[in-house]
Amino acid sequence: MATLHVLSHSPFTDSRLSSCLRVLGSEDAILLCGDATYALRADTATARTLSAKTGTLKLFVLDEDATARNIALPDWAQGVDYAGFVALSVQYDKVNTWL
Amino acid sequence: MKFAIALHSPAHAPSSRRALLFAKAALAQGHDIVRLFFYQDGVHSASGNVVSPQDESDTAAQWRDFVTTHQLDGVVCIAAALRRGVLNAEEAERYSRSAANLPAPWELSGLGQLHDAVQTADRLICFGGP
Amino acid sequence: MAKSLLIISRQAPWSGPDAREALDIALAGGAFDLPVAMLFMDDGVLQLATAQNASQVQQKDLTANLQALSMFGVEDLFACSTSLSERGMQPAGLSVAPLQVLDDPQIAALIDRYDQVITI
Numbered sequence: 001m002a003t004l005h006v007l008s009h010s011p012f013t014d015s016r017l018s019s020c021l022r023v024l025g026s027e028d029a030i031l032l033c034g035d036a037t038y039a040l041r042a043d044t045a046t047a048r049t050l051s052a053k054t055g056t057l058k059l060f061v062l063d064e065d066a067t068a069r070n071i072a073l074p075d076w077a078q079g080v081d082y083a084g085f086v087a088l089s090v091q092y093d094k095v096n097t098w099l
Numbered sequence: 100m101k102f103a104i105a106l107h108s109p110a111h112a113p114s115s116r117r118a119l120l121f122a123k124a125a126l127a128q129g130h131d132i133v134r135l136f137f138y139q140d141g142v143h144s145a146s147g148n149v150v151s152p153q154d155e156s157d158t159a160a161q162w163r164d165f166v167t168t169h170q171l172d173g174v175v176c177i178a179a180a181l182r183r184g185v186l187n188a189e190e191a192e193r194y195s196r197s198a199a200n201l202p203a204p205w206e207l208s209g210l211g212q213l214h215d216a217v218q219t220a221d222r223l224i225c226f227g228g229p
Numbered sequence: 230m231a232k233s234l235l236i237i238s239r240q241a242p243w244s245g246p247d248a249r250e251a252l253d254i255a256l257a258g259g260a261f262d263l264p265v266a267m268l269f270m271d272d273g274v275l276q277l278a279t280a281q282n283a284s285q286v287q288q289k290d291l292t293a294n295l296q297a298l299s300m301f302g303v304e305d306l307f308a309c310s311t312s313l314s315e316r317g318m319q320p321a322g323l324s325v326a327p328l329q330v331l332d333d334p335q336i337a338a339l340i341d342r343y344d345q346v347i348t349i
Contacts, residue, residue, distance in 0.1 A: 081124075099349050218263070
């Protein structure tokens with residue numbers, strides 16, 4: 001069973017991303033949307049943390065939120081639109097949104 | 100696939116719009132939405148009294164249109180709604196409040212409807228926060 | 230077979246209605262005899278602190294409700310060991326028992342085991 005974890009809070013004011021990374025299963029993936037996409041800002045500790053997990057962590061980003069914030073996606077993150085978001089929620093066994 | 104969608108944020112939160120666009124995309128792909136369940140601050144997304152400035156989108160109205168157009172089962176948690184002042188005409192009268200702000204197509208019901216949706220659906224997707 | 234639901238409660242008891250409303254999902258699930266579990270993590274473990282005085286801030290004490298979970302058929306209760314130690318809390322001195330304390334890999338396995346998850 002694999003879980004898609006969905007985050008929307010900024011990682012700079014909130015602990016959801018770090019908590020999520022602590023309890024992430026080996027097959028799990030993360031979808032960043034809203035302010036959570038700020039995690040991918042260049043030259044940040046969060047971007048370095050996430051990039052260090054490439055290879056084990058599948059990272060998705062809601063395209064419109066990254067674009068709205070002028071955040072360029074690194075090649076190790078995959079952008080999705082809403083159709084892609086729906087497809088991910090079908091592909092993964094469950095979706096855990098960190099409300 | 101059958102989706103249950105739970106919304107925990109008010110209409111002015113980006114996550115309310117995100118939930119709506121997800122729901123539209125799910126239907127566009129031929130999936131079913133067995134129920135929309137508005138809980139916590141999500142009850143405000145069903146409010147009929149939201150007035151958006153003309154140059155801003157009115158997510159509460161869009162939710163209403165979406166549920167009506169697709170004849171979806173739109174349930175607002177009654178305990179969460181009462182606590183936050185979101186009342187239909189029946190509840191406004193019961194508690195002697197001066198106004199009702201929960202119009203059709205929304206139904207007030209209990210948390211059992213969330214559990215029922217979890218049991219019926221293949222996926223539960225929650226939206227909330229910013 | 231009924232689908233199982235894990236509720237992850239990660240807010241402090243009176244930071245707003247979150248803790249109460251997460252608990253209400255569990256109680257409703259128990260009332261319908263559904264397989265429901267609760268995991269307390271992050272600030273959610275603060276709900277498990279002893280000798281709270283909710284009345285001082287005109288709030289309802291959640292402790293009695295948490296202790297009643299097992300009477301409602303919600304017997305699978307878990308707490309995050311990392312969150313407890315971050316907040317200086319000892320697994321032995323919590324207000325709710327029995328409750329299983331899990332480390333991070335065990336929590337990953339717990340999330341994996343349930344059909345659906347709600348994190349509030």
